[in-house]
Amino acid sequence: MAALAPSPAAAAAGTKSAASAAMPLVRIADVEKVYGGRQGPVRAVASASLDVARGEFVSLLGPSGCGKSTLLMMIAGLERPTRGAISLDGSPVVTPRRDIGIIFQDATLLPWKTVEENVLFPVRILKLPVERYRERARELLAMVGLDGFLRHKPAQLSGGMRQRVAICRALIHDPAILLMDEPFSALDAITRDQMNVTLSEIMERTGKTVIFVTHSIREAAFLSDRVVVMGGRPSRIILDEPMPFGRPRRLDIEETPAFGQMVRRLRLTIEEGHGGAMSGRTGGGE
Amino acid sequence: MANAIGTETGAMVATPAAEPGAGLSNARAILLPIGLALLALGLWQAACVIGHIPPVILPSPLSTFRYIGERWDILLTHAIPTTVESALGFVLASVLGIALAVVITYSRLAREALYPNLVFFQLIPKIALAPLFIIWLGIGTQSRVAFSVFIAFFPVVIATSAGFASVDRGMLRLCRSLTATERQIFLHVRFPAALPYIFSGMKVAVTLAIIGVIIGEFITAQAGLGYLIIFATARADTEVSMAAIVVLCLCGLLLYGLVALGEAVANRIYAAEAS
Structure with a gap:
C-alpha cells in the first residue's frame, strides 16, 4: 500500500485476510449463464471455472460477445449465474457486495460533483464517515496525478483523467477486488497506453486483486499475471496462460520477442476459438 | 505521495477568457429586443394619434400607462388575488406533477396504466372543461385553483419523468454495485439529474397556471384581473382592459422570474462546470 493511508475499515480486517491467504480470493465453479431471449434462450457463458489468487491481476x-463481461457482472453480483457458484473471500456472491470496486467503460461520474466528491461517492453510499476518507481520496488522486484537480468538475477533464477519477x-473504500470492464x-491509443502504465503502477503500489475484461490482446498481455481467453460457441474458457514478464513493467516490454510471441500465441488461440473466421488476418495484436 | 503516476494532466483546463467584443455583443442582445419593442410602441402611439383611433377601439400606450399610474390602487386590488391563485395553482401543479412522475418512474403498473391516459388527456382542449369546475367546486378560489392545477400539471409530469429516465444506465449500475438503496439512488443521482428537466416543465406550467386562473375569473370571479378585463370590456371601457392586461403581463413576468431564479440557484449547485 506504500504511503496510502489505509481505509479505516481495512485496519480492523487485517488479521482475517491473513488467515484466509491460502485459499483463492475468487472461486468461479462451473458457472453457466443463459439469457431468455426473444428467439429462445441464449447461452452467454457455457461453463466457466476459474480461481483468482489474492493480489493477482487476471484478464x-x-x-465481443464471448461472455467475458457477463462473467465479470456475475462476479460483481450484478447478474446471477444460471448454474454454478461464485465465491469471494470464502462467501458466495449472490447480490452486489460492499467489498468490490468496479470500473466501467465509461467513467460514469456525476457531472455536478467535483472530482473529490465523485471519489467520495461510494463512501456516502456506504454510509462511512466521509471526513475520515477525505485524506485517502486526496492521496489516491495524487497517486494518479490529479491532486491539482480536486475542485474540478468532470466536464473539465479529458477522457483519460475522468477514467483515473473512476x-x-x-x-476509495479499499475493496478486496477491482473489477474492470473494458475501462x-x-x-485513444496513446491515452490508453498511458492508462495501462498508470494502472500497472497503481497495482504495484496497492497490491490489489484485479479482474480485467478487455478485447485488446496487447493490453491483456501487458497488464496481467494471467490471461484467460474466452471464446467458442457457446462460450467457454479456452486458455488460461500465465504471463512470464517481470515487474515493474513498462511499455518497453512490448518491444521484446517474448512479448511478441505471447501476443501471437493469444491471437492464434482467439482465432481458433472463433472457428478460424479471423485466420485470414495476420500481423498486429489487436 | 511524492511522485505522481500519469502525465497527461495539463489538458482541457479551459478558462473561458472574455473574447474581445463580448461586452458589445451582450449589449446588442439586450438593446436590440428592447429597441424593437419601443419602436412597436411608438408606432402604436403614432397610429392612435395620427389615425384618430378612438380609445374604445384601441387605447394608446401613453394613455394606458397614464391610467395605470392614476388607478394603480384598483389594479393592485385585482392583481393580488390573480397572482396568489396562480402561484398556488402553479405550486400544487408542480408538487402533483413531480409526485406523479415519481410514481410513473418507480411503478411499472402505474407507468403502463397511467401514462397513456395522461397523454390522451392532454389531447382534450382542457379549457372546455372550465365551466364544469364551477359545477363541481363552486365559484370560489378553490375552483379556479383546481382548474389552474388541472391545466398546468401535465408538462411537469412529462418533463420530470423524462428527467428521471434520463439517468445514465452505467451510473445506475454503479450504484447497484455499491449496494445503494432506491432512496439513495433517487437523492444522489436521479433527482439532481432530472432538475433541468423539472425546471423546463415548471416554466411551461407557470404560464399555464396563470391562464387557468384567468379563464376561471372570466367565468365566475368577483375580483381579479380576469374579472376586471371582462367587466371593463362589457362596459366598453377598453382603457381599463388594456391596463389590466399590462398588469397581468407584469404578474406573469414576476412568477416566471421566480421560477427562473429557482432554476439559476439549482444550476449553481448542480452545475457541470466549476463554480
Missing part, C-alpha cells in the same frame, strides 16, 4: 480476453473512486476501450 478475461476474447472477442479508478480512485473504485479504490480504457473508449480512449
Whole structure:
C-alpha cells in the first residue's frame, strides 16, 4: 500500500485476510449463464471455472460477445449465474457486495460533483464517515496525478483523467477486488497506453486483486499475471496462460520477442476459438 | 505521495477568457429586443394619434400607462388575488406533477396504466372543461385553483419523468454495485439529474397556471384581473382592459422570474462546470 493511508475499515480486517491467504480470493465453479431471449434462450457463458489468487491481476480476453463481461457482472453480483457458484473471500456472491470496486467503460461520474466528491461517492453510499476518507481520496488522486484537480468538475477533464477519477473512486473504500470492464476501450491509443502504465503502477503500489475484461490482446498481455481467453460457441474458457514478464513493467516490454510471441500465441488461440473466421488476418495484436 | 503516476494532466483546463467584443455583443442582445419593442410602441402611439383611433377601439400606450399610474390602487386590488391563485395553482401543479412522475418512474403498473391516459388527456382542449369546475367546486378560489392545477400539471409530469429516465444506465449500475438503496439512488443521482428537466416543465406550467386562473375569473370571479378585463370590456371601457392586461403581463413576468431564479440557484449547485 506504500504511503496510502489505509481505509479505516481495512485496519480492523487485517488479521482475517491473513488467515484466509491460502485459499483463492475468487472461486468461479462451473458457472453457466443463459439469457431468455426473444428467439429462445441464449447461452452467454457455457461453463466457466476459474480461481483468482489474492493480489493477482487476471484478464478475461476474447472477442465481443464471448461472455467475458457477463462473467465479470456475475462476479460483481450484478447478474446471477444460471448454474454454478461464485465465491469471494470464502462467501458466495449472490447480490452486489460492499467489498468490490468496479470500473466501467465509461467513467460514469456525476457531472455536478467535483472530482473529490465523485471519489467520495461510494463512501456516502456506504454510509462511512466521509471526513475520515477525505485524506485517502486526496492521496489516491495524487497517486494518479490529479491532486491539482480536486475542485474540478468532470466536464473539465479529458477522457483519460475522468477514467483515473473512476479508478480512485473504485479504490476509495479499499475493496478486496477491482473489477474492470473494458475501462480504457473508449480512449485513444496513446491515452490508453498511458492508462495501462498508470494502472500497472497503481497495482504495484496497492497490491490489489484485479479482474480485467478487455478485447485488446496487447493490453491483456501487458497488464496481467494471467490471461484467460474466452471464446467458442457457446462460450467457454479456452486458455488460461500465465504471463512470464517481470515487474515493474513498462511499455518497453512490448518491444521484446517474448512479448511478441505471447501476443501471437493469444491471437492464434482467439482465432481458433472463433472457428478460424479471423485466420485470414495476420500481423498486429489487436 | 511524492511522485505522481500519469502525465497527461495539463489538458482541457479551459478558462473561458472574455473574447474581445463580448461586452458589445451582450449589449446588442439586450438593446436590440428592447429597441424593437419601443419602436412597436411608438408606432402604436403614432397610429392612435395620427389615425384618430378612438380609445374604445384601441387605447394608446401613453394613455394606458397614464391610467395605470392614476388607478394603480384598483389594479393592485385585482392583481393580488390573480397572482396568489396562480402561484398556488402553479405550486400544487408542480408538487402533483413531480409526485406523479415519481410514481410513473418507480411503478411499472402505474407507468403502463397511467401514462397513456395522461397523454390522451392532454389531447382534450382542457379549457372546455372550465365551466364544469364551477359545477363541481363552486365559484370560489378553490375552483379556479383546481382548474389552474388541472391545466398546468401535465408538462411537469412529462418533463420530470423524462428527467428521471434520463439517468445514465452505467451510473445506475454503479450504484447497484455499491449496494445503494432506491432512496439513495433517487437523492444522489436521479433527482439532481432530472432538475433541468423539472425546471423546463415548471416554466411551461407557470404560464399555464396563470391562464387557468384567468379563464376561471372570466367565468365566475368577483375580483381579479380576469374579472376586471371582462367587466371593463362589457362596459366598453377598453382603457381599463388594456391596463389590466399590462398588469397581468407584469404578474406573469414576476412568477416566471421566480421560477427562473429557482432554476439559476439549482444550476449553481448542480452545475457541470466549476463554480
